[in-house]
Amino acid sequence: MSRFHLIRLATLLGLAALVLNACSGEELQHRERFYALGTLVEVTIHGQPKRTALAAADRVRRRLEDYQQRWHPAGDGELGRINRALAAGETSPAASDELLALLATGRELERLSGGLFTPAIGELIRLWGFEDDGHDGQRPDPQALEAWLSARPSLRDLREEDGRLASDHAGLRLNLGGYAKGYLIGQAVDDLRSQGIKRAVVNVGGDLLTLGEPRGRPWRIGIRHPHREGIIASLEVGADTAVFTSGDYERDFEQDGERYHHILDPRSGYPARGLSAATVIHSDPVRADAASTALMLAGPEDWPTMARRLGVRRIMLVEPDGRIHLTESMQAHLRVEQTPEAGVRSWPDP
Numbered sequence: 001m002s003r004f005h006l007i008r009l010a011t012l013l014g015l016a017a018l019v020l021n022a023c024s025g026e027e028l029q030h031r032e033r034f035y036a037l038g039t040l041v042e043v044t045i046h047g048q049p050k051r052t053a054l055a056a057a058d059r060v061r062r063r064l065e066d067y068q069q070r071w072h073p074a075g076d077g078e079l080g081r082i083n084r085a086l087a088a089g090e091t092s093p094a095a096s097d098e099l100l101a102l103l104a105t106g107r108e109l110e111r112l113s114g115g116l117f118t119p120a121i122g123e124l125i126r127l128w129g130f131e132d133d134g135h136d137g138q139r140p141d142p143q144a145l146e147a148w149l150s151a152r153p154s155l156r157d158l159r160e161e162d163g164r165l166a167s168d169h170a171g172l173r174l175n176l177g178g179y180a181k182g183y184l185i186g187q188a189v190d191d192l193r194s195q196g197i198k199r200a201v202v203n204v205g206g207d208l209l210t211l212g213e214p215r216g217r218p219w220r221i222g223i224r225h226p227h228r229e230g231i232i233a234s235l236e237v238g239a240d241t242a243v244f245t246s247g248d249y250e251r252d253f254e255q256d257g258e259r260y261h262h263i264l265d266p267r268s269g270y271p272a273r274g275l276s277a278a279t280v281i282h283s284d285p286v287r288a289d290a291a292s293t294a295l296m297l298a299g300p301e302d303w304p305t306m307a308r309r310l311g312v313r314r315i316m317l318v319e320p321d322g323r324i325h326l327t328e329s330m331q332a333h334l335r336v337e338q339t340p341e342a343g344v345r346s347w348p349d350p
Contacts, residue, residue, distance in 0.1 A: 016206025039205035122173030182289030
């Protein structure tokens with residue numbers, strides 16, 4: 001899922017997922033691309049005049065830019081102000097109903113994942129240098145990391161009264177990057193729907209949500225290979241379907257000969273190990289966003305349990321050696337385009 005500390009992408013090929021559909025018959029198709037949330041955004045709209053498509057894509061751009069300002073964890077918007085109040089041991093200004101609702105969703109995701117997925121991980125993200133889009137990352141100070149692990153804050157430590165937030169727990173800093181992108185993509189698609197657009201895809205950094213279908217046929221989506229050129233698999237998905245991928249290639253850095261990526265495990269304080277990428281298909285973009293991250297954290301041994309807890313079934317996982325894991329439900333949608341030497345393993349649905 002899909003994050004305010006995302007990699008900056010230079011080309012379309014940097015997207016984790018690509019929309020492969022070509023224009024069908026005489027139906028108009030427009031693709032508009034721009035940068036928002038620190039990544040490349042592509043809005044594909046079918047069956048609308050160019051002027052309508054341009055205006056709709058511009059509304060999506062302005063909406064995403066507004067949320068980026070409001071919910072950046074260190075910015076001047078409401079989330080930045082809340083984080084500064086929490087760091088000072090003070091009660092925050094009143095949060096918006098929208099943010100409070102998203103935090104309530106975060107509490108439920110934290111509970112379902114056994115605390116492995118948590119928006120209370122903001123200070124750990126900051127220590128690793130992944131909070132700022134303009135920073136490539138850094139290995140944290142060992143004492144600061146140990147202090148965070150000793151505290152290991154949770155959303156259970158966050159109090160809310162009349163919209164104002166407070167906590168007595170040291171190190172509690174909010175970062176919505178693990179699931180807010182799913183929410184924002186959902187809001188963008190709802191906005192397109194409200195304008196009378198019936199067939200579209202909003203793709204933010206390779207995580208996407210479909211609206212309708214192009215002339216009644218499935219959308220064709222290509223999933224980028226985590227460590228090679230080209231796509232590792234192609235998918236066919238229908239209307240109102242979210243496809244989200246988390247990967248160890250999205251944002252990383254190398255220090256003293258070792259590579260570190262941005263998907264941080266709150267148990268160890270270090271990047272997750274064992275998987276290179278996790279792709280989830282689900283009807284709810286927030287659940288797909290969070291689940292793709294949680295599966296990366298659960299790793300190759302525990303991911304089936306995590307998938308059951310989060311209620312996701314259509315899953316593709318890629319190990320560092322290239323081995324692919326597919327659930328039965330995912331196989332119905334997917335074709336492997338680059339078969340790894342390590343093979344493909346099929347799993348029953350969680």
